[in-house]
Amino acid sequence: MQEISTGRVVIVGAGLAALYAALALAPRPVLLVSPDPLGSGASSAWAQGGVAAAMAQPDSPEAHATDTRRAGAGIVDAEVARSVTREARDHILTLTDLGAPFDRDAAGGYLLSREAAHAFARVVRVRGDQAGAEIMRALAAQLRQTPSVQLLEGWLATGLRSAAGRVSGVELAPSGGGAPVAVTAPAVLLAGGGSGGLYALTTNPARIRGQVAGLAARAGAVMADMEFVQFHPTAMDIGLDPAPLATEALRGEGAVLINRLGERFMDGQHPDRELAPRDVVARAVYAQSRAGLRPMLDTRAALGDRIHQEFPGVAAACARAGIDPAQHPIPVAAAAHYHMGGIETNAAGRSSLRGLWACGEVASTGLHGANRLASNGLLEALVYARRCATDMAAALGEASEATDAPELTLPQTGPAEVPDPALVARLRAAMTAGAGVIRDASGLSACLREIAAVEAAQPDCTALRNMTATATLIAAAALTRTESRGAHFRSDATQETAQTGSRSRMTLTEALRLRDTLQKEPA
Structure with a gap:
């Protein structure tokens, strides 16, 4: 295997956590490794709901933490929940400064949506269901203007390198197939997404199949809460792989779940019915599917024609399947959506392996417990991306300018075996x-x-x-x-x-x- 060295911190991934960490590390030189053109293959860009944050009274970080613990079914780390929800507002303000076009009212206040298991409307959104895409667009624009960040597109990580008891770099291979190159680096941050694509029905981009968690596990990292995979109850069951998502915000606006008999099947299942915790709703939807009763999300009474303007992503996916959600219910199914488990990290984002940090969905911080509270995923990514950047900077010492670490040019490699x-x-x-x-x-x-x-x-x-x-x-x-x-x-x-x-x-x-x-x- 060819070997090459860089003075740049290597960040594996190109979603919200990776981009936010790269910006937070500036002016320290960074090599950001993305298998696809920036923004096109990341789960973050597909996130519809938004970022959960207590932005208005009577809500509070304490109430947000309480809802997080309740949804997490008894294994949320209480201190992690408190610290993350206390930081939430600051990250919304930072994203706003970076150009994220959050929905605002005439007085400039943030428009907030309520999602399942939240006691208050606290999900900060963009154009109804465009939060992930718009936040990513804003961060990508900032990233391209940041001279300390080298973007390496078309490459992916296949393994970690170790020396003297610590992670010393990564093995990178062309994303289209090819032999890997060993890249030695001062520190590595894994921010490469989740594991939803390991399931036949998923809302995740096709490439997101647990590879980054897997390479850390193969290097010996301790993994936490791996059994906890969240299934989203309202993936659109319209024959597409991946399945488009019908955001939970639709149910927050009053959309209801019915079956082919017209029965509202969440009645009697939970006091909050459609806004019950995701695991409860997912199992109810799954049971309807198994019984041949064709579960559907009915937005007609709650939104009518407004769905086309207020939730353009959902409306566009429906249109591709020949469905007008203002006239007909949307067929749905429970699909693998988010992995609560991953590389175990401490409060600073450090893994069990020296020299390796992790953040975003690939990490397991203790925030989500057994069941992630809606829209806490993007929040966790933001909080831990900044924490990782801060801790890495402290561990590596004073930052140098990008000119001290020349841009890396990877050599051409020969063929390598690709998955059948x-x-x-x-x-x-x-x-x-x-x-x-x-x-x-x-x-x-x-x-x-x-x-x-x-x-x-x-x-x-x-x-x-x-x-x-x-x-x-x-x-x-x-x-x-x-x-x-x-x-x-x-x-x-x-x-x-x-x-x-x-x-x-x-x-x-x-x-x-x-x-x-x-x-x-x-x-």
Whole structure:
């Protein structure tokens, strides 16, 4: 493998957390690694709801933290929730200064939406459902004007390098396929998204399949809460992969869930009905799908023709499927949406591996617990991106100008094995069947065996091994947690779930040991 050295901090990822961290590190030289053209392949750009923040009375950071803990089903780190919600307002103001065009009223106040499990309207939005795209557009514009940041598009991370007991760099390969190059760097920040694409039905961009979490796990990082995968209850079930999202803000505006019989099936399921925590609504939608009752989101009475102006992203996705949501309900299904688990980090964003930081969806900070509160994902990305930048700067010492670290030119590389699409499809089917919305020991055991078979079918493909590493950790952690809690629902759990519980921590070595044991047992 060819090796090259840089004095730049390497940031893997091109979503909100990565861009915000790169800007916060300025003027320290940064190499930002993006597999796609900036802004086109990041989950952040697809985020519809917005950023949760207590911006107006009678709301408060304390109330926001309380809602976060309640949604997280007993395993949210209370101090993390308090500290993150206290910082929220400052990040909204910073984004505003950076050009994010948040919706405002005539007096200049922020227009706020209410989403599921929030006691108040506190989601700061842009054009109804365009928050992610517009925030990313503003940050990308700032990034391109920041001389300390070198943007490396068309490359992705496939592994980590270690020396003297610490992470010393990354292995980067052309995103279209090619052999990796080893890049030595003073520090590495992983901000490369989640794991939703490991499932057959997902709202995530196609490339987001747990690879970045997987490469950290393969390097020995401690992973936390890997069993907790959030399924969004209102992904549009219109035959597209990925599935377009019908934002939760629609239900905040009064849209209701019905089935093909016209029944409002959330009645009796939870006092908050459509605005119940996501795991509750997702399981209800899933049950309707399994029963052949075709769940749908009905926006007609709540919004009517206004949906076209106030939620243009949803309306455009409907139009592609030949649906006018002002006239007809939108078919929906529960789809893999957000991974609460990931690389365990401390309050500063440090992982268990020296020299490695992580933020955004790839990290697990303790904020989300077993079930992420709506629109806390972008907030967490902002808070921890800045914290990572601050801690990295302190660890590395006084910043130097970009001219002290010349731009990196990566050499041309030869061919490398790419994942077999049939094996990726097989992996996604296994995860959906065994580690999906409703789980049991038999299904999870079968899932782990199938992951092992997929891995064995192409053992020398690093990109596939990064996916199977994350899939293995999700299924192994889910098998180990024998209770139902939040987004993790075990149909074979017999005991009543305690009000509070413990976070899970697991290394890939431990997960593989469990998988190997199952392979030796009769199926």
